[in-house]
Structures are given as structure tokens and as C-alpha cells.
Amino acid sequence: MTKNTITYLKEMACNLRKDVMTTVHLAGDGHPGPAMSVADIIAVLYFNFLRVDPENPRWQERDRFILSKGHSCPTVYAALARRGFFSPDLLPGLRKLGSILQGHPDMKKTPGIDMTTGSLGNGLSTGLGMAAAGRYLGLDYTTYVVMGDGELQEGIIWEAAMAAVHLKTNKLIAIIDNNNFQSGGVIDCVSGLNPILPKWEAFGWHCQEIDGHDYEQIISALQKAKAEIGRPSVILAHTVKGKGVSFMEGDNSWHKRVPTEAELKQALAELGGEVG
Amino acid sequence: MKTVASTREAFTAAMMELAKEDPAFVLVCADSVKALRATPFQDAYPERLFDVGIAEQNSVAFAAGLASCGLVPFVGTYAGFLTMRACEQMRTFVAYPGLNVKFVGINGGLFGGEREGVTHQFFEDLGIVRSIPGFTVVVPADASQVVKATKAIAACKGPAYLRLGSGREHVVFDDKMTFELGKARILKEYGKDTAIFTNGFIIPRVLKAAEILKDQGINVTVVEVHTLKPLDTDFIIDILKQTGAAISVEDHNIIGGLGSAIAEVSTENFPAPLARVGLKDIYPISGEAEALLDFFEMGVGNIIDAVKKVMEQKKKLSR
Numbered sequence: 001m002t003k004n005t006i007t008y009l010k011e012m013a014c015n016l017r018k019d020v021m022t023t024v025h026l027a028g029d030g031h032p033g034p035a036m037s038v039a040d041i042i043a044v045l046y047f048n049f050l051r052v053d054p055e056n057p058r059w060q061e062r063d064r065f066i067l068s069k070g071h072s073c074p075t076v077y078a079a080l081a082r083r084g085f086f087s088p089d090l091l092p093g094l095r096k097l098g099s100i101l102q103g104h105p106d107m108k109k110t111p112g113i114d115m116t117t118g119s120l121g122n123g124l125s126t127g128l129g130m131a132a133a134g135r136y137l138g139l140d141y142t143t144y145v146v147m148g149d150g151e152l153q154e155g156i157i158w159e160a161a162m163a164a165v166h167l168k169t170n171k172l173i174a175i176i177d178n179n180n181f182q183s184g185g186v187i188d189c190v191s192g193l194n195p196i197l198p199k200w201e202a203f204g205w206h207c208q209e210i211d212g213h214d215y216e217q218i219i220s221a222l223q224k225a226k227a228e229i230g231r232p233s234v235i236l237a238h239t240v241k242g243k244g245v246s247f248m249e250g251d252n253s254w255h256k257r258v259p260t261e262a263e264l265k266q267a268l269a270e271l272g273g274e275v276g
Numbered sequence: 277m278k279t280v281a282s283t284r285e286a287f288t289a290a291m292m293e294l295a296k297e298d299p300a301f302v303l304v305c306a307d308s309v310k311a312l313r314a315t316p317f318q319d320a321y322p323e324r325l326f327d328v329g330i331a332e333q334n335s336v337a338f339a340a341g342l343a344s345c346g347l348v349p350f351v352g353t354y355a356g357f358l359t360m361r362a363c364e365q366m367r368t369f370v371a372y373p374g375l376n377v378k379f380v381g382i383n384g385g386l387f388g389g390e391r392e393g394v395t396h397q398f399f400e401d402l403g404i405v406r407s408i409p410g411f412t413v414v415v416p417a418d419a420s421q422v423v424k425a426t427k428a429i430a431a432c433k434g435p436a437y438l439r440l441g442s443g444r445e446h447v448v449f450d451d452k453m454t455f456e457l458g459k460a461r462i463l464k465e466y467g468k469d470t471a472i473f474t475n476g477f478i479i480p481r482v483l484k485a486a487e488i489l490k491d492q493g494i495n496v497t498v499v500e501v502h503t504l505k506p507l508d509t510d511f512i513i514d515i516l517k518q519t520g521a522a523i524s525v526e527d528h529n530i531i532g533g534l535g536s537a538i539a540e541v542s543t544e545n546f547p548a549p550l551a552r553v554g555l556k557d558i559y560p561i562s563g564e565a566e567a568l569l570d571f572f573e574m575g576v577g578n579i580i581d582a583v584k585k586v587m588e589q590k591k592k593l594s595r
Contacts, residue, residue: 060346107344107373115344116373119364125334126369129341132326136302137345156365159334166329 005048006215012082013043014271017244019078019091021267025259026092029103031071033254037179037212037239038146039075044218045144046079054084057111063141064114064130068123069148069177070104071256077101077110085112121154123147124174128160131172131232142171142226150182153191158203164232165204172232173225174205177212179241181252197236205234212237245270281419282443283477284313287380290426291317291350295324300348301430302326306335308353311382313443332357336365336377343375348430355381355388355439356398359405371410371435378429379405379437384415385527386555386572387477388441390565399555403532405437406505412436413505414457415475415526415534418448421502424455432457439476444565446480460501460508462515467495470583470590471515471522473538475501478527478574485579496583501534509541516546521590523551523582527574530554549589551582 016039024030051063067076074094081088086100093099100109104118115126127145134141151157164172176196184190201207206228210217218237225233241255242248245267259267294301295317302324309318309327318325326342328335332353339349351358358381359366370377381401383389389397405411412432416425422440429436463479464486474482479500486496499515501508516522522542524535535552542548555572569575 115341116369119368122333122337122365122369125337125365126341126344128334129338129343130345131341132338133342133345133347136323136347156331156333156337159328159331160338163328163331163334163338167326 009043009047009215012047013040014244015082016043016075016078018268018271019081020074021245021259021264023074023078023091023094025264027094027096028258029095030074030258031256032074032259033242033248033252033257034069034148034177034179035072035075036243036245036248037241038069038072038177039244040213040215041146041175041177041218041237042075042079044215044222046083048219049222050144051141052083052112054112057085061139061141064127064143066115066117066123066127066143066145067105068117068145069120069151070118073105076105080110080112083112086110120148120151121156124157124160127172128164128169131169132167134171142173145172145174147174147176148182149176149178149180149193149196150187150190152176152193152196161200161203161205168230169232170229173222174232174234176234176236177239178236179239181241181255183255185252200234205232207234207236209236210238212239213243279447280444281447282313283416283419283422283440283445284311284382284443286419286422287352287426287440288312288314288317290423292320294427294430295321300346302342302347302349304328304335304339304342304349304351306330306332306353306357311354312352312380314352332362333365336362337369339377340365340369340375343370343377348376348378350378350380352380353382354396354398355384355401356396359398359401363404366405366435367408371408374410374434376433377435379435380440381437382440384439384441385476385478386560386568386574387445387527387565390442390568391562393562394559397560399527399529399560400532401439402504402528402534403536406532406537410435411505412457413503415439415502415504416455417476417479417500417502418445420447420449420451420453421455425502428455428457441477442565445477448479455502458503458506458508460499460503460511462497463500464498466490466497468497468519469494470496470586471519472496472498472525472579472583473501473512473522473534474498474525475504475534476527478525478569481569481574481576482525482579485576485583488576489580489583494583494587504534504537507537507541509545512538512541513545516542516548521549521586523553523579523586525553525574525579527569528554529557531557549586549593551586553579553582
């Protein structure tokens with residue numbers, strides 16, 4: 001992995017963050033905090049790992065990506081637009097009547113979305129189904145599922161975690177955006193989850209733990225996960241909610257909040273960089 | 277001649293035939309292989325049987341994932357665990373995106389659950405799936421109909437729900453009886469005094485009641501509505517116009533199933549007196565199937581009483 005690649009990916013993540021702030025502001029609705037914490041991971045996936053074809057969003061052999069924490073969709077919508085699945089002009093239409101960009105990812109309305117999500121907990125199960133279908137059909141794609149940490153409170157995730165190992169699932173990579181917050185506040189105050197990784201280890205997953213904003217770690221972890229055979233892989237990524245904008249970092253009021261004109265201006269100034 | 281045949285075995289037989297023709301058909305179970313009598317399928321097609329264990333929500337969302345890649349999964353387990361525990365998965369991850377997943381719910385009705393008790397007797401399933409947009413809902417009368425219905429829903433595009441029972445169902449029709457998805461049909465036409473709309477394993481009781489009524493000078497038309505959704509509304513309206521009164525008979529809560537569907541059609545198109553025979557929105561108990569249905573007022577006598585009740589109402593309206 002070259003330094004140039006990482007520079008490029010950092011720039012793309014910066015663009016995604018600017019897109020998120022602008023989109024949510026213009027849309028008048030959205031979840032910017034959780035969208036920001038996962039931006040680096042999304043940038044690496046969409047601009048370095050995912051084998052997808054914007055001209056052919058339903059290409060049978062494509063890699064699958066599921067944003068199980070669907071409320072972070074502004075980041076993924078921005079990534080899809082920048083990869084050419086649809087025009088970036090559509091981004092401000094988020095959540096508005098008639099938009100292809102629904103409040104949560106919609107596989108029928110938005111090209112490039114592999115599974116409808118938003119109702120937390122379900123992404124891993126659907127991803128497991130996709131991975132199983134790949135093996136059955138003899139296709140060589142990888143299925144990536146990005147989950148939130150609060151989302152791990154949903155029981156169905158553990159059903160899928162159990163089944164994934166029992167079915168000796170290959171090519172299923174789960175990434176947990178561990179920003180330590182959920183809607184109601186700090187996770188440990190709402191319903192404690194820690195320790196997270198030992199739970200996955202106990203279930204039989206290949207486990208890794210990284211700084212979710214460190215590109216070398218993200219890339220290395222994904223490469224190691226891809227090399228796993230005979231069992232699924234999970235990456236616990238420590239992140240900061242609202243990452244990238246000083247007045248948002250660690251402030252849970254940005255879970256669901258629209259930046260004002262002034263806030264948007266300051267955020268864009270802080271994020272700087274080329275709007276590519 | 278066989279008088280009892282298993283709807284569960286019939287389903288598996290149909291799956292075997294489907295699987296032989298097309299590798300896209302697969303079966304997803306939630307530790308329900310034995311319950312579905314699907315061991316022959318598991319033996320013949322081990323790579324096509326996905327058992328995720330006692331995890332119904334996962335089984336449905338997993339099937340959605342399979343279907344998104346072009347497979348046609350049938351998800352089979354207990355009707356209530358499917359439609360209640362995994363209702364949201366059926367709705368948001370299958371029906372909403374229109375994925376081609378078929379659902380098979382066993383233990384439908386008191387006849388289906390019988391001695392198991394309330395936890396395994398399911399009388400809300402049809403009301404639930406009927407209210408989810410995009411679902412085809414089928415309630416076959418017996419095992420030979422299950423074979424045809426399974427193939428019919430396999431051929432139709434999009435989500436479908438098929439109601440099975442305990443495996444101890446009466447034989448209602450001979451093998452020559454066809455099955456046409458979405459079409460209601462007349463089973464007996466003694467006369468136009470009242471219509472009896474019905475479906476499922478309770479049909480033998482309806483036919484018996486119709487015979488007794490005929491002997492008493494009341495001549496009914498018995499209509500099978502095996503496809504609850506999409507409903508054959510034109511046919512139903514036509515029958516209502518001819519009879520001017522109707523009852524519904526189903527092994528389901530009187531709220532949400534066939535009775536509610538007929539009431540909706542009638543009220544909006546041709547208001548007519550209607551009485552609903554079914555479980556009267558109460559919880560049942562364990563018991564042997566026939567005795568249980570009688571105990572909960574779904575007996576032949578109850579069907580006859582319901583017909584006489586709407587005939588009275590019809591008479592009063594025509595004065």
C-alpha cells in the first residue's frame with residue numbers, strides 16, 4: 001500500500017465528510033455524527049476494496065456491501081455518487097419526496113445499495129445469506145457488513161454470528177464502527193456491551209481490533225480478513241463519533257442533528273481539502 | 277382410499293420436484309427440518325438445505341440475502357414464529373424490497389396446532405401477512421392442493437406465504453382437482469340462500485353443514501377462497517350479489533383473516549349480512565383437533581347456526 005494511495009483515500013474520506021455535512025444541511029434531516037465516525041472505513045472500502053461496477057450495479061460477481069447501521073447512509077450515498085452510481089447533484093435531495101435517496105438505504109430505489117437497511121441488527125444476517133449464495137453459486141465475491149456498536153444489542157446479530165461460524169462461512173467480513181455512543185448516550189450507560197471482541201472470539205470468528213481512523217490499520221485488517229478461510233472475520237474499529245469536525249467529535253447531540261449555515265461553514269473550513 | 281394425508285410431506289414432495297427442475301430453489305430451516313418432514317430433501321440436496329438453528333429472524337433475513345443473489349429460498353417453520361417473531365424481517369427485508377422468498381408456516385389454526393397448546397397454535401398468521409403489502413397468501417385445503425399450491429407460488433414472482441398444518445389433514449379433493457392461484461371457486465352450489473366463504477382444513481365441516489342445511493331446505497353456495505391475497509374480489513362480489521347474505525368459515529381468528537377480507541369487500545361493494553365463524557378472538561387450549569374446533573364454536577352446528585342467523589337478517593332487510 002503506497003503513501004500515495006493513503007493520501008488519496010484520506011482526501012476521499014475528507015470529501016465524503018464534506019458531502020455528509022452539506023447533504024444533511026440541505027436535506028434538513030439526517031444523522032451526521034454516526035456518518036462521520038465511519039467515513040474513513042467507507043472511503044477505504046469504496047475507493048480501494050470493493051469490486052463493483054457503477055455501470056452495472058447488479059453485476060452478479062460484484063462484492064457486496066451492507067451498511068447495517070443504515071442511518072449512516074449519507075456517507076455511503078456520497079461514496080456511491082463519487083464512484084459514479086448516480087449524479088452527486090442528487091445528494092441534497094436526501095429524504096425528500098421523490099428522491100432516490102431514502103432516509104435509510106433502499107435497494108430498490110438507489111443504484112449501488114445491495115440491501116435495504118436501517119432497522120438495526122439485520123444486516124449481518126442478510127450478508128450471511130449473500131455469502132452463502134456466493135459459495136453455492138461458485139462465485140468469488142466478498143461480502144462486507146458495517147455495523148454499529150449499539151446495534152450489537154440486537155439479538156439477531158448473535159443468531160447470525162453463530163450461524164456464520166457453523167456454516168463455515170467464507171468471504172464474510174464484518175466491521176464494527178465502535179464509536180461508543182448510541183441514540184440514548186454512551187453505550188455503557190444505556191446497555192453495556194463491553195468487552196466486545198471476546199464475545200466474537202467466543203463465537204468462533206477471526207477477530208481484529210484497530211483504530212478506525214488509521215488507514216494502514218484499516219487496509220491491513222481488511223487484507224488479513226480477506227485471507228481467512230473457513231470462518232468469517234470481524235474487525236472492531238475504534239472510532240470517534242463526529243470525527244473530522246472539532247465541535248462534533250464526541251458530542252452525541254450530533255447523533256441526529258442538522259448543522260446550521262454557520263456550523264456548516266465552519267465544518268467545511270475545518271475539513272478543507274479539494275472537493276474532487 | 278386415503279382419508280388423511282400430510283400437508284407437510286406434500287410440501288417436501290413438491291420441493292423435491294422443484295429442486296430437480298431448477299437449482300435456484302433452496303430450503304431454509306430454523307431447526308425445522310424434521311417438523312417439515314424435509315429429511316428427504318436434506319438427504320437429496322444437502323448443499324441446498326440451510327439450517328440456521330432455532331433462529332427464525334436470522335432464517336428470514338438470511339433468506340433475503342440468498343434471494344438478493346438470485347436464489348429462490350423457501351423458508352419453512354412454525355407459522356407463528358415466522359409471522360410473529362420474524363414478522364419485521366418478512367416485511368422490511370423481503371416484502372418491501374420485493375425479494376423472491378417463499379414462506380411456509382406449519383401448525384396453521386387449531387387444527388394445525390391442536391395438542392401443542394397456545395404457544396404452538398397459530399390463528400393470527402393470515403391477518404398478519406395479509407396486512408403486509410406485496411405478499412401472496414395461500415391457504416390450501418389438503419395435501420394434494422399443497423403440492424399444486426407450492427408449485428404455483430414458486431412460479432409467481434415475489435414473496436408468498438403458504439399455510440400448512442399438523443400433517444394429519446383430511447383429504448378433501450382428489451388428485452385431479454386443479455389449483456389456480458388468485459381464483460376463488462365454487463365447491464358446492466345447492467342454491468342462492470346464502471354464500472359460505474371458506475378455506476383450509478376446515479372445509480370438510482363446511483361441506484357437511486351444507487348437506488345438512490340442504491336437508492333442512494336451506495340451499496347454500498360454498499366458495500373456496502384459497503388465495504387470501506390477492507383476493508378474487510370480483511368473484512366474491514358476484515356471489516354476494518347472487519346470495520345477498522354470507523358467512524365466512526376459517527380456522528383463524530375472526531379478526532384479520534378470511535372473515536375480515538369478505539367484510540371489507542362486502543361493505544365497500546355490496547353490503548350484505550355477514551357472520552364470521554372462526555376463533556372468537558380468544559386464546560385456545562390444548563386438545564385433540566376435532567374436539568378443539570367444536571369446543572371453540574367452529575363445529576358443524578355453529579356453521580349451520582351462522583347461516584340461519586344471516587338468513588334472518590336477510591329476511592328483515594328485504595321487508
